[in-house]
Every structure is written in C-alpha cells, then in structure tokens.
Amino acid sequence: MKSELKIEIDKMKNSILTMFWSRRAQKVKLVVIGRNVSDGLIAKLLIYILLSIVAYLYLQPILYMVSTMLKPLSDLLDPTVRWIPRDITWENITKAYHGLQYPKALLVTSTLAITCSVASVIICSMTGYAMARLPVPFKWLFSGLIILTFLIPPQVIIIPLYVIFSKLGLLNSLFVFLIPALLGQGMKAALFIFIFMQFFKSQPASLEEAAKLDGASTVRLFVGIMLPLARSACLVVFLFSFIWYWNMYYEPSMFLTKGFTPLSIRLGMLEEVLNPTLLGNTRNIVNPITEGTKMAAAFMIILPPIIIFIILQRWFITGIERTGIVE
Structure with missing residues (x-):
C-alpha cells in the first residue's frame, strides 16, 4: 500500500x-x-x-x-x-574657416537656400493645388510638361541658360536661381509639384464644398484652408529644397564664380587657396598636407543641414508619411 x-x-x-x-x-x-x-x-x-x-x-x-x-x-x-x-x-579647423571665408560664404549659401526654398514652396504648392483640385484645361499636357522638366538633365540646357542670364546681367547674383524658382522651374520643382498634388488629392471634397457655400473664393480657399492643412507637405518640400540648394555644385560653378560664391564653390577652390603655387587642375588631388583642412571644411559645410534635420526630424518624418496617405 x-x-x-x-x-x-x-x-x-x-x-x-x-x-x-x-x-x-x-x-x-x-x-x-x-x-x-x-x-x-x-x-x-x-x-x-x-x-x-x-x-x-x-x-x-x-x-x-x-x-x-x-x-x-x-x-x-x-x-x-x-x-x-x-x-x-x-589648426585644420582654423585654416578651413579662413580658407572658405566661412561667415561670408555661409551667409551667401543660407540666403540662396532659404529664399529659393521658400519660393519653391509657395509656387509649387499653388501649382500642385491647381493641378489637383481645379478644372485646368489641357491638364494632361501640363502634367507631361512637368514630368519632362524633371527628366531633362541640367547639362543639356546649361549653355542656353548661361547665355540668357549673361545678357540679362544676372550672373553672380541671387536672381540666377530665385527667378526660376519663382517661375516654378527651381531645382527639382517637378517633384515638389507632384508631392503637393498627391497631398491635395487626398483631402476630402467636403472642405471645398463647405467653403464655397460660405462664399469663399478659390484664392481664399487655398490660402485659408488648403495651405494650412498642407503644413507637413510644405515642411517636406522646404527641407528637400533647402538641402539640394545647399549642396548643389554644378549650377553655381557655372553661374556664381565671382563675388557671390556659396560654400560648395569655396570648397572646390580651397586647394588653390591653401597652395597658391600649384598649377593646373589640382582640386581633386589627395594632398596629405591639406587633407585635414579640406575635411574640416567639408564638415563645416554639412554641419548646418545636420543640425536643422536633427531639430525638425520628427515633423519631417510625419510630413513624409502624410504626403503619401490617400484617404
């Protein structure tokens, strides 16, 4: 048991x-x-x-x-x-600071990037709203032309643009980039127009109907209702445009070579500034004597956009998500 x-x-x-x-x-x-x-x-x-x-x-x-x-x-x-x-x-940072003429070049680059980015936001938002919500005649044709401006490389039209700006006396000035931005032809403007088109298409039609019943005009509807709703898209477009204008080199190397020179051009000229005795095309050589100074200059150039992105990162990511939502 x-x-x-x-x-x-x-x-x-x-x-x-x-x-x-x-x-x-x-x-x-x-x-x-x-x-x-x-x-x-x-x-x-x-x-x-x-x-x-x-x-x-x-x-x-x-x-x-x-x-x-x-x-x-x-x-x-x-x-x-x-x-x-x-x-x-x-010492490298000090040499880069003086070699770049950093305060002056930073002011030029900031002015160029901010003014052109603001102009791109305003013009591209208006164009995107018109293409998305208004009965524009031949809308399909305009959409094709917008895509075409995005596909054409800048090297194809750089010589005609140079001749036009030279005859108008606009070389080495802010207006070389500001005028195209005000005409909807700024850097990557076609992409920004499609971003705004996507955003405005996602908004419900009841907003427009209610505003029109209250007697709102098209301008008041855009400025008072649609544009405040598009703050996330505006932030995305502004940051993208700011970074592209800040980093661009090819176009400024053609149009801004004297006086009004941004940081990207000053960086390309840094080797000649540090070694004025060198002749020929010496911008791309690896010189260990000046390598530390050039790296310091490059870091000083990318530092402001990094700081701006860190500050606006949360709103930027939110804006990226919202511009792709279709309700």
Whole structure:
C-alpha cells in the first residue's frame, strides 16, 4: 500500500515537474521566437545588427571626416594612425574657416537656400493645388510638361541658360536661381509639384464644398484652408529644397564664380587657396598636407543641414508619411 502511494506521489511530482518545465520552455520559446516571427528576440537581434551595419555605412564618412580634421600633419603622414589621432589639433579647423571665408560664404549659401526654398514652396504648392483640385484645361499636357522638366538633365540646357542670364546681367547674383524658382522651374520643382498634388488629392471634397457655400473664393480657399492643412507637405518640400540648394555644385560653378560664391564653390577652390603655387587642375588631388583642412571644411559645410534635420526630424518624418496617405 505504501509502495503504491509512493509511486503515485512520484508520478504527481514528475507530472508537476513536466508541466513546470514545459511552461518554462514555452515562455523561453515566446521570448526567443515570439508569437510571430517578427516578435522574437532572434528577429529583433537580426534587425539591430542590420540597422547597426547600415548606420555604420552612413556614419563612416562623417567619422572619417572628424578623425582626419583633428589629426596633426605627423599623424596624417603616419600610415599606422587610422582613426584615433595621437594628438588633437584645431589648426585644420582654423585654416578651413579662413580658407572658405566661412561667415561670408555661409551667409551667401543660407540666403540662396532659404529664399529659393521658400519660393519653391509657395509656387509649387499653388501649382500642385491647381493641378489637383481645379478644372485646368489641357491638364494632361501640363502634367507631361512637368514630368519632362524633371527628366531633362541640367547639362543639356546649361549653355542656353548661361547665355540668357549673361545678357540679362544676372550672373553672380541671387536672381540666377530665385527667378526660376519663382517661375516654378527651381531645382527639382517637378517633384515638389507632384508631392503637393498627391497631398491635395487626398483631402476630402467636403472642405471645398463647405467653403464655397460660405462664399469663399478659390484664392481664399487655398490660402485659408488648403495651405494650412498642407503644413507637413510644405515642411517636406522646404527641407528637400533647402538641402539640394545647399549642396548643389554644378549650377553655381557655372553661374556664381565671382563675388557671390556659396560654400560648395569655396570648397572646390580651397586647394588653390591653401597652395597658391600649384598649377593646373589640382582640386581633386589627395594632398596629405591639406587633407585635414579640406575635411574640416567639408564638415563645416554639412554641419548646418545636420543640425536643422536633427531639430525638425520628427515633423519631417510625419510630413513624409502624410504626403503619401490617400484617404
């Protein structure tokens, strides 16, 4: 009798232990694999590894830039020093500051990028609203022409533009880029028009109907109702336009070579400023003596857009999401 009772007790213990370990195994399985494949620890670990690799690929040039601009000449000439300098120097930053004529060039670049970006937002929003909501005759033709302006490379029309601006006396001035932006032909204007078209098409028609019943004109409807609703799209267009105008090099190298020179042009001329005795095309050579200064100059140029993006990142991402939503 006692042996049977002991056997039953052992069976109960074994069953309890089995249940306990099965529950633990189930919990471990849920943690490691998850209810869905994307919920588990393995999937998250793979995602973090992938994101770390992508982040490293994007941050590596900036890290190399910072490391190089802080190296003295002895570290630049020493092949054993790769990332971490033995001694930190600020001389490269000082030389880049004076070589770029940084305050003047920064003012020129900021003025060019901000004014042209604001003009692009205003004109492209008006054009996008007209193409999306108004009964424009031959709308299909205008849409095709807008796409055509986006497909034509700037190198094809750069010579006629240069001749026109030269005859008008607009070279080496802000108006070279401001006038096309005011006419809806700014940098990537076709893309911005389609962004606004997509946004305004997603708005319900009841807003327009209610405003028209209240006696609102088309201008008042756009300015008072539609444009405030398009703040996210305006922010996206402004940031994209600002970055493109800030970084552009080809067009300023043709139109802005004297006096009104932005940072991109000053960076291309930096090698000649640092070594005035060099002759010929020396802008793209790798000179270890001036490499740290050029990296410092490049970092000083990209720093303002990075700061602006960090500040406006949340609204920028929200705007990207909203411009693609169709209700």
